[in-house]
Amino acid sequence: MGNSEAATVQSVDRALTILEVLARLGTAGVTEIAAELDVHKSTAFRLVSTLETHRLVEQAGDRGRYSLGVGLLRLAGATTARLDLVQEARPITRQLAADTGETVNITVRAEHAALYLDQVAGSSALQSHNWVGQHIPLHATSNGKVLLSELTPEELADVIGSLARFTPATITRKAQLREELERIREQGYALAVDELEVGLTAVAAPIRNAHGDIIASISVSGPTFRLSDERLDTVIEQCLAAAEEISHRLGWGLRQ
Amino acid sequence: MGNSEAATVQSVDRALTILEVLARLGTAGVTEIAAELDVHKSTAFRLVSTLETHRLVEQAGDRGRYSLGVGLLRLAGATTARLDLVQEARPITRQLAADTGETVNITVRAEHAALYLDQVAGSSALQSHNWVGQHIPLHATSNGKVLLSELTPEELADVIGSLARFTPATITRKAQLREELERIREQGYALAVDELEVGLTAVAAPIRNAHGDIIASISVSGPTFRLSDERLDTVIEQCLAAAEEISHRLGWGLRQ
DNA sequence: CCTCACTGTTGCCCATGGCGCAACACTAGG
DNA sequence: CCTAGTGTTGCGCCATGGGCAACAGTGAGG
Numbered sequence: 001m002g003n004s005e006a007a008t009v010q011s012v013d014r015a016l017t018i019l020e021v022l023a024r025l026g027t028a029g030v031t032e033i034a035a036e037l038d039v040h041k042s043t044a045f046r047l048v049s050t051l052e053t054h055r056l057v058e059q060a061g062d063r064g065r066y067s068l069g070v071g072l073l074r075l076a077g078a079t080t081a082r083l084d085l086v087q088e089a090r091p092i093t094r095q096l097a098a099d100t101g102e103t104v105n106i107t108v109r110a111e112h113a114a115l116y117l118d119q120v121a122g123s124s125a126l127q128s129h130n131w132v133g134q135h136i137p138l139h140a141t142s143n144g145k146v147l148l149s150e151l152t153p154e155e156l157a158d159v160i161g162s163l164a165r166f167t168p169a170t171i172t173r174k175a176q177l178r179e180e181l182e183r184i185r186e187q188g189y190a191l192a193v194d195e196l197e198v199g200l201t202a203v204a205a206p207i208r209n210a211h212g213d214i215i216a217s218i219s220v221s222g223p224t225f226r227l228s229d230e231r232l233d234t235v236i237e238q239c240l241a242a243a244e245e246i247s248h249r250l251g252w253g254l255r256q
Numbered sequence: 257m258g259n260s261e262a263a264t265v266q267s268v269d270r271a272l273t274i275l276e277v278l279a280r281l282g283t284a285g286v287t288e289i290a291a292e293l294d295v296h297k298s299t300a301f302r303l304v305s306t307l308e309t310h311r312l313v314e315q316a317g318d319r320g321r322y323s324l325g326v327g328l329l330r331l332a333g334a335t336t337a338r339l340d341l342v343q344e345a346r347p348i349t350r351q352l353a354a355d356t357g358e359t360v361n362i363t364v365r366a367e368h369a370a371l372y373l374d375q376v377a378g379s380s381a382l383q384s385h386n387w388v389g390q391h392i393p394l395h396a397t398s399n400g401k402v403l404l405s406e407l408t409p410e411e412l413a414d415v416i417g418s419l420a421r422f423t424p425a426t427i428t429r430k431a432q433l434r435e436e437l438e439r440i441r442e443q444g445y446a447l448a449v450d451e452l453e454v455g456l457t458a459v460a461a462p463i464r465n466a467h468g469d470i471i472a473s474i475s476v477s478g479p480t481f482r483l484s485d486e487r488l489d490t491v492i493e494q495c496l497a498a499a500e501e502i503s504h505r506l507g508w509g510l511r512q
Numbered sequence: 513c514c515t516c517a518c519t520g521t522t523g524c525c526c527a528t529g530g531c532g533c534a535a536c537a538c539t540a541g542g
Numbered sequence: 543c544c545t546a547g548t549g550t551t552g553c554g555c556c557a558t559g560g561g562c563a564a565c566a567g568t569g570a571g572g
Contacts, residue, residue: 007301007302007305007306007521007522008302008305008306008309009267009271009302009303009306009558009559009560010530010557010558010559011265011267011268011529011530011531011558011559012267012268012271012303012306012307013306013309013310015265015268015271015272016271016306016307016310016312017310019310019331020310020331023330023331023334023335024366024367025366025367025369025371025391026338026364026366026371026373026389026391027366027371027389027390027391029548029549030548030549030550031547031548031549039531039532040531040532040533041532041548041549041550042531042532042533042534042549042550042551043530043531043532045263045549045550045551046263046264046265046530046531047265047268049263049264049550050263050264050265050268050269050272051268051272053264053269054269054272054273054275054276056272060388060389064538064539064548064549064550065389065390067335067389068331068332068334068335069335072328072331072332072335073332073335073336074279075275075276075279075324075328075332076324076328076329076331076332076333077332078279078324079279079323079324079325079328079329080329082282108282110280110281110282110283111280111281113281115281115282115283117282132316133282133283133316133321133323134283134321135281135282135283263550263551265529265530265531266528266529266530266559267529267530267558267559267560285519285520286519286520286521287518287519287520295560295561296560296561296562297519297520297521297561298520298521298522298560298561298562298563299559299560299561301520301521301522302559302560305521320519320520320521320567320568513572514571514572515570515571515572516569516570516571516572517568517569517570517571518567518568518569518570519566519567519568519569520565520566520567520568521564521565521566521567522563522564522565522566523562523563523564523565524561524562524563524564525560525561525562526558526559526560526561527556527557527558527559527560527561528556528557528558528559528560529556529557529558529559529560530555530556530557530558530559531554531555531556531557531558532553532554532555533552533553533554533555534551534552534553535550535551535552535553536549536550536551536552537548537549537550537551538547538548538549538550539546539547539548539549540545540546540547540548541544541545541546541547542543542544542545
């Protein structure tokens with residue numbers, strides 16, 4: 001999409017231009033906006049009205065003068081929270097990948113799935129695929145299970161639909177998942193062996209915010225043959241330490 | 257605009273819904289977005305494309321997956337900076353209005369005009385009109401002159417067009433304005449007597465950010481008969497003290 | 513290697529929804 | 543009161559937004 005002339009919708013373009021005008025001027029009336037866009041004021045009014053319905057624009061002070069609205073802050077907030085997390089965590093995910101030699105991933109929950117925010121490959125990592133921006137199933141991954149582990153039963157019921165099977169080892173019954181989540185809460189980390197893919201093992205630990213809520217998960221994943229029992233204990237400890245460090249950076253533990 | 261059914265543009269509505277979808281899901285492809293909107297994927301693609309042209313959406317990681325973009329942060333940033341300023345300044349503007357009994361205003365520069373961000377009326381204030389959200393001429397007001405006072409000559413030439421006359425006392429020659437701005441730089445505040453309206457006197461002082469740049473102005477205004485010479489000195493001191501306090505709250509003076 | 517399934521992207525044409533016009537409602541100032 | 547200016551609403555026309563179909567690209571599996 002390097003071509004700025006391609007495939008744009010004129011009325012949408014105009015509406016977005018209104019946002020830019022309001023950022024510049026602070027406030028503007030319909031007639032002023034119409035002049036900026038070189039359209040009739042009834043057109044400007046309809047476009048502003050639509051923006052207002054979505055809270056991207058609101059009426060400032062007196063009736064009829066418009067300014068940018070709180071809906072923008074909300075949308076931007078979703079973005080900055082994730083950018084901040086990746087930035088704060090990056091040196092630690094780098095170190096963890098270097099220490100383990102495996103692939104390190106950070107995920108957050110996005111409704112019914114886990115979303116990959118960041119990925120750092122270790123020296124032994126065989127897969128070169130970049131998962132950033134992609135969704136993974138919550139119930140079949142270590143990261144996903146961490147993200148589910150402290151939800152209330154109501155929240156869990158809301159988030160989890162049918163438990164799709166990916167391998168013979170995938171958890172597909174809700175009672176089994178609940179037991180697994182209980183185990184994760186007790187031991188403080190999640191393990192997934194061959195549950196998403198045969199031959200893939202992953203360990204994940206929770207990243208917490210200043211309030212102690214789980215907001216993300218960090219995992220170390222590699223081929224099952226390399227993450228065998230004797231090595232796994234070390235990797236679990238390293239993963240837990242990394243999660244704890246990131247959590248501290250996000251303010252966890254400072255208010256207790 | 258209490259009526260959410262009125263006067264909306266369908267394609268704009270769809271585009272804004274895409275923003276909300278992306279805030280929820282983190283990332284999504286065109287086909288996913290089309291399903292969320294219940295439109296054909298070519299329609300979804302064009303809408304996303306338009307959002308991308310304005311940087312509100314960008315491609316996340318792999319080609320073809322979209323997430324919210326930095327353009328959103330920019331738009332939101334314009335809003336939050338102003339909200340922060342009003343919030344930080346509010347207790348001080350309240351106190352100043354109580355101390356002086358006059359009307360206190362905070363303005364920022366919005367291109368070629370000064371924009372009222374906040375207003376607190378004192379006990380003696382006769383005018384009940386709320387100016388928040390409105391633009392005022394830079395050259396004919398104490399606030400406006402403060403906002404102009406530290407611009408470079410090139411910036412000043414860019415910002416100032418013709419100097420409209422509002423009263424016989426309005427500054428209408430550029431040489432005269434330059435002298436006035438020099439005086440303001442020296443004394444640290446601006447005075448406007450009968451320049452916008454006959455019978456209206458206002459004092460304004462600069463609000464500075466952590467870097468020392470003037471980012472806003474705070475004024476005390478009232479009828480000329482009340483802001484006479486002997487009283488004006490007190491009001492000027494109070495206004496300067498308020499501006500300094502707000503500036504400190506915004507980080508001014510902490511790095512010297 | 514090939515094939516298939518899926519996704520994103522482009523071009524065309526038509527009908528629908530976005531637009532301008534005109535009227536109305538409201539406000540402030542004289 | 544009137545006037546000038548602004549925001550808001552309803553109507554009908556036509557331009558542009560939308561769906562269809564084709565194409566391009568990618569990844570997985572055989």
